[in-house]
Every structure is written in structure tokens, then in C-alpha cells.
Amino acid sequence: MHLNSNLIFRNLAEGIFLLDKTGRITTCNAAASAITGYNEAEIAGKPFRVIDDCQDDPITLSNELDEALKKKKCVAEGWKLRKDRTRYWAEISYSPLFDDSEGLVGYCALLRDITEQKNKQFDLLESEQRYRLMVEQVGDYGIFMLDTKGCIVSWNEGARRIKGYSADDVIGKYFAIFYPEEDILNGKPAWELKVARSTGKYEEEGWRLRKDGSRFWANVVITAVYDAEGRLSGFSKVTRDLTERKMNEQALRESSDKYRQLAQELSVANSELSSVNRELEQFTAIVSHDLKEPVRTVRSFLYLMDQHVDQQKFDLLKLSIGKGIRAAQRMHELIDSLLHYSQVSKVGLQHQKLNVEDMIAEAIQNLNDAVEQSRAQIRVDTGVAFIYGDRVQLVQLFQNLLGNALKFTNGREPEVAVKSWLEDGCVRFVVEDNGIGISPENLDKIFEIFRRLHFASQYPGNGVGLAVCKKVVERHRGKIWAESAHGKGASFHIMLPQI
Amino acid sequence: MKIFRLAIVENDEDERFFMSEAFRASGKFEILGEFGNGDQLTEWLHGSPGELPELILSDLNMPGKNGYDIMDELKTTYPDVAVFATSTSSVVSTREKCIRAGARDFIAKPDIFIAYDAFVSELYQLACRYLGG
Numbered sequence: 253m254h255l256n257s258n259l260i261f262r263n264l265a266e267g268i269f270l271l272d273k274t275g276r277i278t279t280c281n282a283a284a285s286a287i288t289g290y291n292e293a294e295i296a297g298k299p300f301r302v303i304d305d306c307q308d309d310p311i312t313l314s315n316e317l318d319e320a321l322k323k324k325k326c327v328a329e330g331w332k333l334r335k336d337r338t339r340y341w342a343e344i345s346y347s348p349l350f351d352d353s354e355g356l357v358g359y360c361a362l363l364r365d366i367t368e369q370k371n372k373q374f375d376l377l378e379s380e381q382r383y384r385l386m387v388e389q390v391g392d393y394g395i396f397m398l399d400t401k402g403c404i405v406s407w408n409e410g411a412r413r414i415k416g417y418s419a420d421d422v423i424g425k426y427f428a429i430f431y432p433e434e435d436i437l438n439g440k441p442a443w444e445l446k447v448a449r450s451t452g453k454y455e456e457e458g459w460r461l462r463k464d465g466s467r468f469w470a471n472v473v474i475t476a477v478y479d480a481e482g483r484l485s486g487f488s489k490v491t492r493d494l495t496e497r498k499m500n501e502q503a504l505r506e507s508s509d510k511y512r513q514l515a516q517e518l519s520v521a522n523s524e525l526s527s528v529n530r531e532l533e534q535f536t537a538i539v540s541h542d543l544k545e546p547v548r549t550v551r552s553f554l555y556l557m558d559q560h561v562d563q564q565k566f567d568l569l570k571l572s573i574g575k576g577i578r579a580a581q582r583m584h585e586l587i588d589s590l591l592h593y594s595q596v597s598k599v600g601l602q603h604q605k606l607n608v609e610d611m612i613a614e615a616i617q618n619l620n621d622a623v624e625q626s627r628a629q630i631r632v633d634t635g636v637a638f639i640y641g642d643r644v645q646l647v648q649l650f651q652n653l654l655g656n657a658l659k660f661t662n663g664r665e666p667e668v669a670v671k672s673w674l675e676d677g678c679v680r681f682v683v684e685d686n687g688i689g690i691s692p693e694n695l696d697k698i699f700e701i702f703r704r705l706h707f708a709s710q711y712p713g714n715g716v717g718l719a720v721c722k723k724v725v726e727r728h729r730g731k732i733w734a735e736s737a738h739g740k741g742a743s744f745h746i747m748l749p750q751i
Numbered sequence: 752m753k754i755f756r757l758a759i760v761e762n763d764e765d766e767r768f769f770m771s772e773a774f775r776a777s778g779k780f781e782i783l784g785e786f787g788n789g790d791q792l793t794e795w796l797h798g799s800p801g802e803l804p805e806l807i808l809s810d811l812n813m814p815g816k817n818g819y820d821i822m823d824e825l826k827t828t829y830p831d832v833a834v835f836a837t838s839t840s841s842v843v844s845t846r847e848k849c850i851r852a853g854a855r856d857f858i859a860k861p862d863i864f865i866a867y868d869a870f871v872s873e874l875y876q877l878a879c880r881y882l883g884g
Contacts, residue, residue: 540840541812548839549765552863559865575765704814707762707787 267363270349271300273356275317287342287365289335300361303332303342317359320346329366341370394491397477400484402427402445414470414493416463427489430460432467448474448487457494469498531597534701538590542702546583550576582714589716593701596723602642608634608679611643612670615650619658626658628666635673640751645724650683652717653744657685659711660742678730679750684743690736698734755878758784758804760792760821762813766864770808773867779875789816793824804832806855806878811838811845822853833881835874855881 261268267284269277277295285291288303295302301314320326329343345362387395387408394411396404403426407419415422415430422429428441435441435458448454453475460470471492479485553576560568612632616623623630639646650670657668669684690698690705697703701719721744725732730748757780761767767785774780783804786792792807793816807825811818822834836849836857846857856877861870 536842537840537845540842540845541838544839545763545812548860548863549763552765552769552865555863556865702812703817707814 269300269361269363271317271359271361273358275300275314275359277302278358284363287334287340287363288332294335300359303363316344316346317348320359321348321356324348329370339367340365341367392492394489394493396422396489398427398445398474398487398489400486402441402487405486411491414462414468414491415460421463430491432459432461444472444474445487448476449484452476457498460491467495468493469495538702543583543586543590546579546586549579550583553579585714589714593716593720593723596645596648596720596727601645601727603640604643606639606641606643606646608636608639608672611639611646612650614647615654618647618651619654622655622658626661626666628658628668630654631667631669633669633671635671636679636750639679639748641728641748642724645727649721649724649746650681652721653683656717657683657687657742659713660685660687662688674750675747677750678747681746681748682743684741686741688742689738689740690734690742692736695734695736699732752779753879753883754779754781755806755875755882756781756783756802756804758782758786758792758795758807760786760789760807760809760813760818762787762810763864766810766860769864770867773871777868777871777875779871788813789818789821789824792816792821793828796829803829805882806833806835808835808837808874811836811840811849818849819852822849826853833878835877837870 261281264281265283267287268281269284270279272278277298277300279296280292288295290302300317316326316328324347326346327343328346329341331339332342333339343364343366345364347360347362348356349358349360351357387406390408390410391413392410393408394414395408396411397406399405403424404422405424407417407422411422412418426441428436431441444454444456453473455471455473457469457471459467460472462468471494473490475488475490476484477486477488553572557569557572557576560566560572609632612634616630616632622628654668654670658666664686667686670681671684672679672681674680694705698705699718699722700715702715703719704713704715722732725746725748728748730746732744732746734742734744736742757774759767759771759774759782761770764787767787771782771785774782783800783802784792784795786795789809792809796803807821809818809821816824818836818838822836825832825834833855834853836854837860838845838857839860841859849857858870858873858877861867
């Protein structure tokens with residue numbers, strides 16, 4: 253068989269119908285039968301609209317044929333029914349056919365079944381519409397699109413609710429209208445788009461403006477949107493109104509700040525109360541033991557003397573009188589010491605700038621007699637020039653420490669060193685001696701009031717000196733402790749705040 | 752009649768004198784030693800005396816090792832020796848504090864130290880109760 257146009261007719265995958273001038277089918281090819289389900293014999297002579305399931309339709313000519321005649325071509329598409337009444341989407345291309353003398357002889361209709369292609373298109377359209385409707389109707393999130401320059405191109409229900417603008421108010425406007433003035437002056441909106449453009453996304457929480465000018469706390473996500481070719485086509489902007497959460501957080505923070513402050517005040521008051529309580533307890537113990545003892549001794553000797561007189565033992569009187577006087581003397585000293593000790597906490601604390609060398613010189617001056625008697629060497633090496641505190645109390649502190657260093661010597665000539673330096677933002681003082689030292693189990697006890705390690709006959713004293721030192725240091729918000737290595741004397745360490 | 756072996760710890764010499772006089776006069780106690788503070792007492796105890804005391808009467812306020820230090824120390828070193836504390840204090844909390852520290856009991860000192868007779872009888876009764884007559 254030779255190659256001719258007939259072969260096209262027979263083999264083409266598209267259905268071909270030849271129609272006469274009135275639009276009736278004269279012939280069709282195998283592909284046309286396959287698509288429509290009609291064989292040639294069934295439809296020959298019928299109007300072409302038979303494939304629209306209009307078999308009995310007397311009208312043969314259609315708009316499409318008219319148009320094809322006028323424009324030499326007409327393409328139409330739409331649902332058609334097969335012979336078995338199933339549906340398919342047809343694309344039909346009509347062409348008028350002319351003879352050599354330009355006279356119309358009929359039409360050619362080219363039929364293609366593009367149902368599959370069309371379904372995909374419909375699905376896409378449907379899903380697009382679904383998403384658009386969804387986005388439009390979301391109420392809790394403001395979702396809208398910006399073009400590449402930042403002008404608003406779409407608007408949803410959430411955006412309307414959050415910002416108070418209708419779509420008509422904002423479409424086409426630059427999105428900076430939602431920003432407070434200071435942000436606009438700082439160029440923040442444009443900067444946000446720049447970040448989104450370069451990194452793909454911009455996210456933040458911040459204040460934004462509603463249409464009525466009121467502010468709301470917004471969570472904002474701007475995402476750069478690209479087309480299929482990778483070109484920037486605009487930005488999506490999702491906004492949430494978190495004002496309520498923000499307010500709750502703020503209220504929570506404020507109330508927790510308030511409670512923290514209250515708790516702090518309570519804790520301060522509490523520690524002040526317990527320290528007063530401790531002092532009261534201590535005072536009770538002092539009155540019941542230490543002060544009562546000498547009174548009882550005086551009383552006992554008076555009774556004893558009464559017995560001596562009754563028994564005419566006058567020679568014994570002198571001894572008892574002497575002991576009674578000594579007990580009364582001790583009582584007098586105890587009361588003085590106790591008053592002195594309680595003064596440390598009662599009198600208002602001065603906060604003066606003190607020259608450290610002068611302060612220590614004054615303490616040494618006050619001990620002049622003891623220094624001379626004991627032939628003591630006192631070396632002062634202060635690395636700190638000034639300190640802030642109460643002059644009278646701090647002089648007393650060093651006087652007591654130096655006095656102890658001169659006293660507890662076991663007969664040796666005292667060598668005492670006073671040093672100071674800055675340490676951890678505090679001033680550290682050390683008073684070091686070559687005396688009898690302190691055994692480890694007594695290093696804490698020595699600071700208790702009326703606590704004594706030795707008999708008065710050996711080392712006189714009333715056990716108040718170091719208690720006063722501890723109180724002075726604590727009133728200056730500092731720390732005091734003692735160290736002593738066996739046979740190497742003792743050292744007293746003080747840490748005081750620099751200011 | 753049971754005679755208890757006793758050690759006395761009291762820093763005031765005059766007080767200690769009248770105290771021990773009263774104990775001796777009662778005939779109910781044998782005094783093994785008299786000490787001025789806890790240091791002297793423990794030194795004696797550690798020197799392995801021929802006989803240990805059954806009870807120790809200790810003052811609270813003393814220079815060096817005081818009454819509380821003695822209770823604290825003897826609790827572990829001589830748990831079988833009963834410590835009785837005494838002082839001029841008549842405050843209830845003092846007694847509680849002593850018993851917490853390990854004392855068998857607390858007896859307040861008489862108003863004047865030349866009148867220890869009643870004190871001696873009271874301690875004897877307590878000793879009989881705690882240690883068995």
C-alpha cells in the first residue's frame with residue numbers, strides 16, 4: 253500500500269469525523285468509534301451532536317460549526333456521553349473543508365478524550381479552592397499574602413478579626429500600616445522583609461497596631477514564597493494575637509516579683525527576730541548563771557560571818573570579809589562587761605571612713621601600759637589604707653585582740669603582727685601572736701560570752717573580750733575566726749566588707 | 752546503807768570546800784576526788800585511778816572544759832559513770848539542756864553554799880533511784 257492521506261484517516265489516534273455541510277456525519281475513523289462507542293454504520297447520517305447524546309435532535313448545525321466557518325477553526329471542550337452512557341471530557345477541533353473553488357463541502361471534527369488530564373486539573377482546582385476557602389475562613393490566625401514589594405494582595409477572616417481592617421481597607425496597601433510609629437521610623441517592616449528574603453523566614457513577637465490604633469501583642473511569621481521557577485513571588489504573613497498571654501505573663505511576673513520581695517522582707521525580719529531571740533536567751537543564761545554566782549557568794553559569806561559572830565570566832569571574820577569584797581568586786585566587773593557588751597548592739601553603728609593605720613595605732617596606744625610591762629614587739633603592716641565602719645567599735649575590736657595577744661604568753665615576750673590586705677572584695681585583717689595558742693576543740697568556744705579557758709588566777713579576765721569582738725565584726729557584716737597550730741601561737745582572722 | 756563513790760567538779764574553791772564538807776558529814780558518800788574543771792577531771796580519769804567514781808557532781812560554768820563539755824565527753828569515754836549537773840540556775844531549760852547533753856539529772860545549788868545538807872540528801876535519793884540503793 254502506498255503512502256496516502258487515507259492512511260492518516262485510518263491510523264490517527266484522534267477520532268476523525270467528516271461532516272457534510274449541514275453537520276451530519278458522513279464517516280468516522282476507528283479511533284472515533286473507540287472513543288464514542290458508536291460504530292460508523294450506527295452514526296452515519298446522524299447530526300454530529302449525536303455524540304452529545306442528542307440523537308433525536310433535528311438541529312444539525314451548531315454554534316461551533318458556525319464559528320469554524322467564520323474563523324476557519326473552532327476548538328471546544330466539554331463533557332460528552334459514550335454509547336454506554338459513561339462520561340468523558342472531549343476536546344473537539346472543528347475545521348471547515350473547502351473544494352478547489354473555495355466552496356464549502358463539509359467539516360472535519362477532530363475528537364480527543366482528555367478526561368484524565370482534565371480530572372487532574374479539576375483536582376488541582378478543587379484543592380486550591382479548598383485551601384483558599386480554608387485560609388479565608390480561619391478566624392484565629394491572620395493569614396495574608398504580600399507581593400514582592402510588601403503590598404497586601406490577600407486577606408482572611410482572622411486578619412480582619414485581629415487587625416480590624418476589612419479586605420477592601422487593606423488590599424493594595426503597604427503592610428507597614430500595622431506597625432507602631434517607632435518601628436516605621438526605624439525601618440523595621442522593610443528590614444523584616446529583607447530577613448525573610450535572605451533567610452526564607454522572619455519570626456518575632458512584638459507590638460502591632462489595630463485599625464482603631466490600639467496595640468496588640470503579635471506573634472508574626474513572614475515566609476518568602478517562590479514560584480515554580482524559584483523566583484520570589486511574594487510573602488505569606490501569619491499573625492497571631494497573643495495579647496492575653498502577654499498580659500497574663502506580665503501579671504504573673506509582677507505578682508511573683510511582689511511575692512519574692514515579700515518573702516525577702518519576711519526572711520530579713522525573721523533573721524532579725526531570731527537574732528534578738530538568741531540574744532534574749534543568752535541574756536537569760538547570763539543572768540541565771542554568771543550574775544547570780546557572785547551575788548550568791550557575797551550572800552554566803554555574809555551568812556558565814558553571821559555564824560562566826562554567833563560562835564565568837566572573830567579571827568575568821570577577816571577572811572570572809574575579804575572574800576565577800578572580792579565577790580562584790582567581781583559582780584561589779586561582770587555588770588560593767590555585760591553593759592559594755594550590750595552597748596555594742598544597741599548604739600547606732602557609725603559608718604565613717606577610717607584610716608586603718610591610725611585605727612590600729614589608737615588601739616595600741618590604749619594598751620600602752622600592758623605593752624610596756626610585757627615588753628611586746630608589735631609589727632603593723634597594713635596593705636589597706638582605708639576602711640568604712642564605726643571607729644570606737646573597730647578600735648575596741650583590735651584593742652581586745654591585741655590585749656589577748658599580750659596576755660596569753662606563758663611568760664614569753666610577746667611578738668605580735670597585725671596585717672591587712674584586700675581579698676575577694678573584702679578587707680582581711682590578721683592579728684598573729686607567739687603565745688600559748690588555742691587547742692582545736694576550743695577555737696569556736698572562745699567567742700562565747702563569759703566562756704573562759706583558764707582560771708582567773710592564771711590569766712585574769714571575765715570572758716567578754718572575744719564575745720565583743722565577734723559582735724563588732726558581725727555588726728560590720730563581717731566574719732571572725734581563730735586559727736592555731738600547736739606550739740605556734742594563735743592568729744585571729746577578720747573579713748570585713750570594704751565599703 | 753549504800754555509800755556512793757563520788758567525784759566533785761567545781762571551780763570555786765570556797766564553794767567546793769563547803770560542798771565536800773557536807774558530803775563527808777553525811778557519811779553517805781566517799782569522795783574520790785575534787786576538781787576545778789573538766790580538764791582536771793579527765794586528766795585524773797585518764798590516769799587510771801584505782802577506783803572509778805559511780806557518780807560525778809559537776810558545776811556547769813567553769814573555765815576550760817565546763818559541765819556541758821564533761822557530759823559530752825564522758826557520754827562516750829565513761830558511759831557507766833553517772834553525771835549529775837548542778838548550778839545556780841533555776842531556769843527549767845537548763846535542766847532540759849543538761850539531760851539532752853547526757854546528764855542523769857540536774858540539781859540547783861542551794862541559795863547559800865554554807866547550806867549544802869538538803870542538797871546532799873537530794874543527790875543521795877537521786878543516786879539511789881538511778882543507780883540502785
